[in-house]
Amino acid sequence: MSHPSSTKKEGTRPAWSRHFIFVLRVLRGIGKPFFLILVGFVFLLSVALLVLIRSIKASIRMLRFMSKYLLQFSAKLLHFLGHISIILIKTSRRFLERAVTTLLTVKNLLLWTGIVLRRLFVTIIRFEHLSVLVITITVVTIAISLIYLWMLILKDLPPVTALANRQPILTTRIFDRNGKLLYKFFKNENRTLIPLSDIPLSVRQATIAIEDKDFYSHQGISIRGVARSMWKNLSSGTLSGGSTITQQLVKNVLLSPEKTWRRKIREAILAVDVEWNFSKDQILEMYLNQVPFGGNTYGIAEAAETYLGKQVQDLNLAEAAYLAGLPASPTELSPYGTNPQLAIIRQNEVLDKMIENNFITQETAERARRVVIKILPPNTNILAPHFVMYIRDILNEKYGSTIVEQGGLQVYTSLDLDIQEVVQKQVTEEINKDRFLRITNGAALVTKPQTGEVLAMVGSRDYFDTLHQGNVNATVALRQPGSAIKPINYAAALANGFTAATIIPDTPVTFRIPGQPPYSPTNYDRRFHGNIPLRIALGSSYNIPAVKVLSAIGVFRMIEQGKKMGITTWDDPSRFGLSLTLGGGEVRMTELAVAYGSIANLGLRVDLHPILRIDDSRGHTIQEFTCTDTRLPPPSTSTGFSTNFMENSTPLREKVSCEKQFALDPGVAFILSDILADNSARTPAFGPNSYLVVPNQRVSVKTGTTNDLRDNWTIGFTPNFLVATWVGNFDGSPMAAVASGITGASPIWNKIMASLLNKPHDILVATPADVVKTEICPLTGTLSCAQCPNKKTEYFLSGTAPTTICSEGDIQRILQTKQELENKQNSNGSLN
Structure with missing residues (x-):
């Protein structure tokens, strides 16, 4: 909306004002x-x-x-x-x-x-x-x-005509990988211009009463206001106050917000010039359309719509006074702030000022005070909200919030909105079904392990569910991973002499560490399983063997292995003990995805890269991710930018590569992937037809549930996709005792992975050169013999395969010991 200049007749201005303007214009042209x-x-x-x-x-x-x-x-x-x-x-x-x-x-x-x-x-x-x-x-x-x-x-000095020709600040747009708009970040631009004739008299009077009671009598500056503010400034040593509505308009639009005497003088001069070029009604109209009301809301029309859900023409006196009070301190008085009652206190001050200026009577004001102001909850049209806010934090750290909110960046992310919607649907539906398990929230993350691209990120059941803290993003929150962390422990073990065939006793044990209480780990099923190979111990996620393995290799080795694989939260080794392998150290889902991704990549760690390309407001690419063959579309014509900007773009200022880092031996990663994809290895604990099985697909997967039932995980991958899921409660309350990796996170994981792998196909992973295959007897962990009942071909790192052969006596003794242990536990009914 523009405001035509309307120079006033000389007779309507006092002599000093006409002389001052004349001198001012002469000096500006000298x-x-x-x-x-x-x-x-x-x-x-x-x-x-x-x-x-x-x-x-x-x-x-x-x-x-x-x-x-x-x-x-x-x-x-x-x-x-x-x-x-x-x-x-x-x-x-x-x-x-x-x-x-x-x-x-x-x-x-x-x-x-x-x-x-x-x-x-x-x-x-x-x-x-x-x-x-x-x-x-x-x-x-x-x-x-x-x-x-x-x-x-x-x-x-800027020309006052800029008030009528002000250009909007540019908006930053976030797109998915296919060019679909996810969200717009903007500052000082979320406004709807409205003529003064459509603004109720009560709004205008409330604004004048609280901001500038002499508005219609002064010539841009108020002598009384200046004197009052000068006394305050001299006594307090600060610079503030005394601005008229005209001066505030000049400050908000034409000048910077710095608090200096020079700016105040320039502000006063321009205010007089503005009064000379525009009528009082024009100035008030521009002010009410430009003034901030908190957050991204600017102008009285947008404030009425955002906070009250009304057209400005429909505001009553109570609502007019409420909104008129907000511009004094939009952040502190925000209805969405930490203390919304402050806005009501300010509303009462506005009503008192309206009484003082004879705009309303005391009785009218009292009726307005009794009106209940109904504030609408924050509402925003945003797709993939957790991911968008995740991207915003990355951009803020790199460029600063000013560039993000005003710089007009065009950010193309790795997110696939189609996959995102499927993932959100699965999380929401499953959590709704699991309410009887006292589960109120869930999260999921889908990535491409080879490039670190984030295809989907769902941080909760519903971002806008304030009752269950839906705006919390569980994918970046610190949570205990439970048994989902065990692959890191076993990766360190395989790198330090253990093999997939190493026999580990799943028997009662108590660890006594000086200065600490005795520690006796138990399995999830509350039973012992005798001597079992490492493959079964990891596949069935038994706790006792995992703790024994960690005791053998040392906690520090697991911590170092985790850091290599992308875990950043284990910065103080002294905080952790043997329970680390059972999930005693908090991690983020995003980092756990990087760690599992290094297994999928045969030992190469690739950090997450959720941004594929960033263009500036002119269409010049300023950052590009080079670890992908994705062909990105040009910006949509609906964004207001040219679709052929790549032809005229400047040279790239920054290229971001994969930065693949060696995290673990390729052979170790290969063996871990094979164990986690082995359904027979997990069958003793989960059965042959669990949610960890994706029909016609070979997928490596691991579950995790904390002992206190506050966190429940499932993470699995193929060379092309990685899916991590979590369920729990953000308030820290435990889930029901029947909740497990099979009943909570696994159904979500299974449905997401099945939708990604919707066509049967063979995924061939080349066997690393340092891996060999040998036939063994799983009961003894040695080379197989004729008497072995269940011969198996096992993978080994070169030089670690067994050299001894099993014997009939060893096999009989092992089978007898396992049977005695089973009979004892069955007779007791539970683990002792």
């Missing part, structure tokens, strides 16, 4: 050559003034008379100021010290001024020919002062 002419003119004028010398003599006599009493006047002035000082000393010692110094300076200045004037006047009387010199110096001094004033204050 250049250096004109000042040289001005100095010459002044000199000629001084010579002409010689004829006035006789008249000057009479003036000098009067000045001598005045200077005679100058010292007497200064003494009386000092006497009066002394009384003022006595009063001030009672209120502020610091102010007194400052005042005394100032008074002494004034006293000395007055004394010296009187002496200089007397001597100067005597000299002028004696030497009449010096009068011309004095006049010349005075005029030149004034001219130089005006030049300095022009350079300091008036130079580069």
Whole structure:
């Protein structure tokens, strides 16, 4: 909306205003050559003034008379100021010290001024020919002062016509990988312009009453307001207050918000100029359309819509007073802030001011106070909200919030909105079905392990569910991973002498560490399983073997292995003990996905890269992710940017590569992937047809459930996709005892992975050169023999395969021991 200039008739302005504007415009148009002419003119004028010398003599006599009493006047002035000082000393010692110094300076200045004037006047009387010199110096001094004033204050003043032609701040847009708009970030632009005629009188009166009661009588600046703010500034040592509505408009639109005397002076000058070029109604209209109301809401129309869900024309007095009070401190008074009651207190202040200015009566105000203000909950049209906010945090850290909110960036992310919607649907539906398990929230993350691209990120069941803290993003929150962390422990074990065939006793054990209570780990099923190979121990997620393995290799080795694989939260090893392998150290889902991704990548760690490309507002690419063959679309024409910008773009300023880092031996990663994909290895604990099985697909997967039933995980991968899921409660309350990796997170994981792998196909992973296959007897962990009941081909790192052969006696003894253990546990009914 533009506002045509309407210069007012000369008769409608006071004389001082017309003269001031005339001088102001002359000074703004003056250049250096004109000042040289001005100095010459002044000199000629001084010579002409010689004829006035006789008249000057009479003036000098009067000045001598005045200077005679100058010292007497200064003494009386000092006497009066002394009384003022006595009063001030009672209120502020610091102010007194400052005042005394100032008074002494004034006293000395007055004394010296009187002496200089007397001597100067005597000299002028004696030497009449010096009068011309004095006049010349005075005029030149004034001219130089005006030049300095022009350079300091008036130079580069923005034209007030910018108020009518202001360009909007650019909006940053977030897209998915296919160019679908996810969200827009903007600042100072979420507004709807509205003419003053459509703004109710109550809104205008409320605004004038609380912001500038003399609005319709002053000429841009309020003398009373300036005096009041100057006294406050001098007494407090700060710079604030005293701005009229016109000055606020100038500050918000034409000047920077810095708090300096120079800016305040420029603000006042421009305010007078604005008053000269625009009518009062035009100024008020621009103010009400430009003023901030909190957050991204600017202008009275958008404030009424955002906070109250109303058209501005439909506001009642109570609502008008409520909104009129917000611009004074939009953040502190925000209805969505930490203390929304402050806005009600401010509303009452506005009503009181309206009474003082005779806009309303006391009775009318009391009726307005009784009206309940109904604030709408925050509402935003945003797709993949957790992911969008995740991207915002990354951009803020890299470019700063100002660029993100005003710079007009076009950000193309790795997210696939189609996959995102499927993932969100599965999380929401499953959590709704699991309410009887006391589960209120869930999360899921889908990535491409080879490139680190994030295809989907769902941080909760419902982002807008305030009852269950839906805005929390569980994919980046610190949570205990339960048994989902075990692959890191076993990766360190395989790198330090263990093999997939190593026999580990799943038998009762108590660890006694000096200074700590005895630690006796138990399995999830509360049973012991005797001697089992590492493959079964990991596949069935038994706790006791995992703790024994960690005890053998050392906690520090697991911590170092985790750091190599992308875990950043294990920064203090002294905090962790043997329970680390059972999930005793908190991690983020995003980091756990990187760790599992390094297994999928045969030992190469690739950090997450959720941004594929960033273009600036002109369409020039300023960052591009080079670890992908994805062909990105040009910006949509609906964004307002050219679709052929790549033809005219400048050279890239930054290219982001995969930065693949070695995290673990390829053979170790291969064996881990094979164990996690082995359904027979997990069958003893989960059965043959669990949710960990994706029909016609070979997928590596691991579950995790914390002992206190507060976190439930499932993470699985193929070379092309990685899916991590979690369920639990953000308030820390435990789930029902029947909740497990099979009943909670696994169904979500299974449905997401099945939708990604919707066509049967063979995923061939080349066997690393340092991996060999050998036939073994799983009961003994040795080479197979004729008497072995369940021969199996096992993978080994070169040089770690067994060399001994099983015997019939060893097999019989092992089978007998397992049977005795089983009979004992069955007779007891539970684990002892």
